Each structure stands twice: as structure tokens, then as C-alpha cells.
Amino acid sequence: MLKFADYGIFSGGDLMGVKYEAVLWNRQKKSYDIILWGMIVGILLVFVVSQFLMHPLITLETLIIRATALTAFVLLHLILMIGPLARLDHRFLPLLYNRRHLGVSMFLIALVHGAFSIIQFHALGDVNPIVSVFTSNQNYQAISEFPFQILGFFALIILFLMAATSHDFWLKNLSPKIWKTLHISVYLAYALLIAHVATGALQYENHPAYWAILILGFASVTGLHFTAGFNDYKRLTKEKYAALEDGFVEVCTINEIQDDCAKTVFINGENIAIFKYDGNVSAVHNVCKHQMGPLGEGKIVDGCITCPWHGYQYLPQNGQAPAPFTETLHTYIVKVIGSKVWVHPTPKPEGTFIEPAKVEQT
Amino acid sequence: MERLISSLLQFVLVYLILGLVFTIAFMSKGLTVVDEGTKETSWKFKLLILPGMLVFWPLFALKWKRSLK
Numbered sequence: 001m002l003k004f005a006d007y008g009i010f011s012g013g014d015l016m017g018v019k020y021e022a023v024l025w026n027r028q029k030k031s032y033d034i035i036l037w038g039m040i041v042g043i044l045l046v047f048v049v050s051q052f053l054m055h056p057l058i059t060l061e062t063l064i065i066r067a068t069a070l071t072a073f074v075l076l077h078l079i080l081m082i083g084p085l086a087r088l089d090h091r092f093l094p095l096l097y098n099r100r101h102l103g104v105s106m107f108l109i110a111l112v113h114g115a116f117s118i119i120q121f122h123a124l125g126d127v128n129p130i131v132s133v134f135t136s137n138q139n140y141q142a143i144s145e146f147p148f149q150i151l152g153f154f155a156l157i158i159l160f161l162m163a164a165t166s167h168d169f170w171l172k173n174l175s176p177k178i179w180k181t182l183h184i185s186v187y188l189a190y191a192l193l194i195a196h197v198a199t200g201a202l203q204y205e206n207h208p209a210y211w212a213i214l215i216l217g218f219a220s221v222t223g224l225h226f227t228a229g230f231n232d233y234k235r236l237t238k239e240k241y242a243a244l245e246d247g248f249v250e251v252c253t254i255n256e257i258q259d260d261c262a263k264t265v266f267i268n269g270e271n272i273a274i275f276k277y278d279g280n281v282s283a284v285h286n287v288c289k290h291q292m293g294p295l296g297e298g299k300i301v302d303g304c305i306t307c308p309w310h311g312y313q314y315l316p317q318n319g320q321a322p323a324p325f326t327e328t329l330h331t332y333i334v335k336v337i338g339s340k341v342w343v344h345p346t347p348k349p350e351g352t353f354i355e356p357a358k359v360e361q362t
Numbered sequence: 363m364e365r366l367i368s369s370l371l372q373f374v375l376v377y378l379i380l381g382l383v384f385t386i387a388f389m390s391k392g393l394t395v396v397d398e399g400t401k402e403t404s405w406k407f408k409l410l411i412l413p414g415m416l417v418f419w420p421l422f423a424l425k426w427k428r429s430l431k
Contacts, residue, residue, distance in 0.1 A: 020399050022406035127364070134367045164414035169407075173397060173425075174418070 020169055032098040036105060043071045061120045068113035069201070073193065073217075075106035080190060080221045084228035100166050103186075107163035114156045117149070148200030155192040158185050194218060236338045243335055248342040254281070254359055255339065262286075262305075264296035267345040272332055274343060275300060275316045280356035282316035283332035283343050290327070318353040336360060381416040384423060388415070392426040 047067045051058055079102055086096040122132035133153055139145040162183055164170075171179045194214070202210055240250075249267050257263045257276040264273050264286050273286035273296030284305065286296045293309030300306070304313035304322060314321050319329030328351035333344040336357040348354060389408055393400045400407070415422065 019401060020403050020407050022404055022410050128368065128371065130371055131364060131367045135364045138363065160413070161417065164417065167407075167410055167414075169397065169400070169411050170414055172399070174421070 020167070028094070029098055029101070032094075033101060036102060040071055040075070040105065040109070043074060044068075047071070061116055065113055065116045065120060066201075068109050068116070069197075072106050072110035072113060073197065075102060075109065076186075076190060076193065077217050077221060079103055079106060080186070081224050084224040087228040088224070088231060104163045104166055107159045110156055110159055114152065117152075121149075143199055144203050146199040148196050148203075151192045151196040151199070155189040155196060158189040158192075162186060162189075190221070232338075239335075239337045240340075243337060243342050246344070247346065248333075248335060248344050251341045251343050253339050254336060254341055257281070257341070260300040262296040262298075263341075264294070265343070267343070270332075270345045270347060272343060272345065273305070274332075274334060274341060275305060276359065277303075277316060279359045280316075281334050281336055281341060281359060282354065282356045283334045284314060284316060284319045285330040285332075285347065287329075288312050289321075289329065295329075317356055318351055320351045378416050381419040384419045385412060385415045388419070388422055388426060392422070392429075395429045396422060396425045 044067050047070050048063060051063055051066060079099060082092060082095045082099055082102075085092040118129045118133060122129040122136060125132060127135065133149050134147075137145065137147040137149070139147065162185070165174065165179065165182060174182070197214060202214065243250075251265050251267075251274060252263050254276065257274065260275075260277050262273040262275045264271070266272075271286040272283050273294075274281060274283045275296075277300040284295065286294060288295050288307040288309065290307065290310055290312040293307040293312070295305055295307055295314070298306045298308040300316065301313070303315070305316050306313050312321065312327065313325075314327070314329055317331075319331045321327040330347035330350050331352050331354045332347060333354055334357045335342040336359055338360065341357075393408075
């Protein structure tokens with residue numbers, strides 16, 4: 001799913017306790033920023049010139065409101081299209097990795113639009129400007145006079161929350177689950193903004209070409225998402241059939257295994273513990289070599305499976321006890337297909353290294 | 363309607379002011395206790411997390427309280 005930040009511009013420190021930085025710059029990010037702001041300035045210039053040609057008497061405030069609205073809306077479309085594009089073609093991945101700064105830039109431009117709109121249309125009376133946004137127009141029953149400003153206001157609040165929490169510090173401190181949920185609300189903001197534009201600007205500038213552009217943008221975003229989703233579905237189905245043919249058994253969903261813990265299963269008489277740790281999944285025989293303790297009831301401590309009975313340890317990737325100890329466990333091949341964990345119940349010789357399956361980021 | 367919106371707005375304003383007061387104290391004393399990764403971080407980093415802190419400050423108040431126990 002899409003969100004402002006996957007990896008990127010505001011990245012500072014990781015989740016493993018390294019010191020945070022405000023912005024971790026590198027050459028790629030600098031290039032990305034130069035291109036991004038070149039594009040933003042380009043859109044603004046083209047729009048300003050075209051507005052002056054079409055409306056020579058346009059005021060500066062109106063020009064700023066319209067130019068920032070268009071630029072932010074175009075950027076939001078780009079942001080929403082980058083995710084599915086990267087899933088369809090990996091050459092788009094560099095855009096995905098640096099999407100965070102694109103999101104924050106878009107919010108700042110949208111903020112200028114919101115601030116100027118409130119000043120221009122709501123700050124001249126004796127009512128608080130924010131209160132005026134909600135009370136100056138209450139024609140909720142009529143599309144042509146719908147109080148579209150409220151839709152934009154709530155969208156801006158969502159975009160603010162996303163921009164304000166785009167640093168890795170927030171990913172760690174809000175928890176990945178809450179952070180992801182918050183950032184997926186970009187779709188709600190997008191829906192609000194589509195309605196904001198349709199019931200606002202397009203009620204006054206209702207040339208069919210503007211409607212066509214709005215529909216085309218919406219169709220591009222939704223079309224890319226459906227195409228990428230369908231491709232994922234086809235790929236996963238293919239992988240599942242291949243796994244079944246190879247003798248793999250579907251065990252559970254990835255969320256059923258807690259971080260640094262295991263799920264235990266009996267398959268064809270094999271007692272298997274499947275551990276999830278650091279975005280990896282590995283499987284070993286579920287019986288400790290010391291006194292046959294249940295390893296699957298233990299945890300990963302310092303990178304090692306740790307037996308809950310007497311603390312004997314094994315590396316999850318190869319089932320070997322760390323030196324100087326010499327105990328070894330059987331290991332099993334694991335796959336993660338979509339959100340499901342699959343395991344091959346044929347044990348590998350004790351101590352065999354098995355490449356951990358990677359937990360797919362959703 | 364106007365009264366309701368005004369009241370909500372005042373509530374939000376008070377919430378944000380409380381957040382600012384908390385954040386000033388938290389950034390000088392509690393931030394490094396709650397998250398070790400913030401040790402020796404620059405003022406730019408603190409400025410970046412400030413807007414979010416004004417919104418999510420109760421979460422950090424809770425974390426700080428827990429860490430003091």
C-alpha cells in the first residue's frame with residue numbers, strides 16, 4: 001500500500017537504536033530533490049503564465065491559490081502512482097525510496113493553498129477564519145454550492161499528520177502498525193480532495209476539459225492500483241501452485257507469528273518451530289538438543305533462538321549453536337508468499353544453512 | 363453550529379498549547395529517556411519532530427511516565 005515514506009529523505013537513524021539525523025543526505029537524494037523542485041517550479045511557471053494569458057486581470061492572491069492547488073494536486077497523483085508503478089516495474093523503485101520528501105513538499109504547497117484561501121475568503125469578516133470555513137456555507141444538500149472548503153480542510157489535516165510523522169522517529173515511536181494505518185489515510189485525503197475539486201473549482205470552471213483531466217487523473221491512479229493488484233494476485237497464485245507442487249505446506253499468516261517468537265507445527269511427524277525476526281522467517285526442529293526443551297516457546301535473544309528451559313541457543317538460519325558450542329538442529333526451507341508462511345516438512349541435515357524468507361512489506 | 367465549532371476550536375487550541383508546554387519540558391529532559399536514538403541529536407531533528415509532538419504528546423507523556431517507574 002502507499003504512504004509518504006517508505007525509505008528516504010527524512011530518514012535518520014534506523015529502528016535499531018542508531019542516532020537520528022534530521023535529514024540523511026546522499027547524492028541520490030540531492031539529485032531527487034533538485035529534479036523534484038525543478039518540476040514544481042516548472043508546473044508553477046507554466047500555470048502562472050497560462051493564467052495570465054487567460055485572465056490578464058487575475059489578482060496575485062487568486063493566482064497563488066490556483067497555482068498551489070494545481071501543483072499540490074498533481075504531486076499527490078504522482079505520489080499515489082509511484083507505489084503501483086514500482087510494483088509493476090522495478091525501474092520505478094528509486095522514486096519509491098525517496099517518496100517521503102515528495103510527500104512533505106506536496107503538503108507544504110497544499111498548506112500555502114489552504115492558508116491563502118482562508119485569508120482571502122474567510123479572514124475579512126468578524127468571525128474567526130477557521131470557524132468561517134465551517135459556517136459560511138452550509139448548503140450540504142446542493143452539489144453546486146456544496147461547502148467544498150471543509151473537504152479540503154480535512155484533507156489538509158490528514159496531509160499534515162502524515163508530513164509531521166514522516167521521520168523514522170515516528171515509525172518507531174508510534175509503532176509500525178499505527179504509523180502504517182495513519183499513512184494509508186492518504187487515500188482518504190485523496191478522496192476528499194477529488195470531492196473538493198469536483199464540488200469547488202469545477203463548479204466555477206466547468207469546461208469539459210477540466211472534468212476530463214480530473215477523471216483521467218483519478219482513472220490513472222485507480223487503474224494503476226488495480227493493475228498492480230491484479231499482477232500481484234497472478235504472481236501469488238502462481239507461486240502458491242509452485243509451492244504446493246514442490247511439497248510445501250501452508251502454515252499460517254505472517255501476522256500470526258509475533259516478532260522474535262515462533263509458531264510451532266506438526267507436519268508429517270515433523271515438529272517444526274518457525275521463527276520471525278528482523279523481517280526474516282526461519283524454521284528449525286522444535287526440540288532443544290540439551291534436554292529436549294520446546295524451542296518454539298522460546299524467543300530470539302541476541303539473534304539466537306533461546307530455549308525457554310535452560311537458555312541454550314541456536315542461530316535460526318542454520319540451527320547451529322554459536323561457538324564454542326557444537327549442538328546443531330535440523331532446518332527447514334520456508335517461503336513467505338503474500339501474507340502466508342509456507343514450510344517444506346522435509347528436514348535438512350542438522351546445521352544446514354537455509355536462506356531466511358523475507359517478510360514482504362505491505 | 364458556530365458555537366460548536368468555536369468550542370471545538372478552543373479545545374484544539376488548549377490541547378496544542380498544553381502540547382507545546384509539554385514538548386519544551388520533554389525535549390530537554392524526557393526525549394532521550396524514551397528513545398535512546400535521540401541522544402546528541404541536532405536542533406534540526408528536534409524541529410522536525412516538533413509539529414508531530416504537539417499532536418501526539420499524550421503518547422509521549424505516557425511513555426515518559428512509564429520510563430520513570
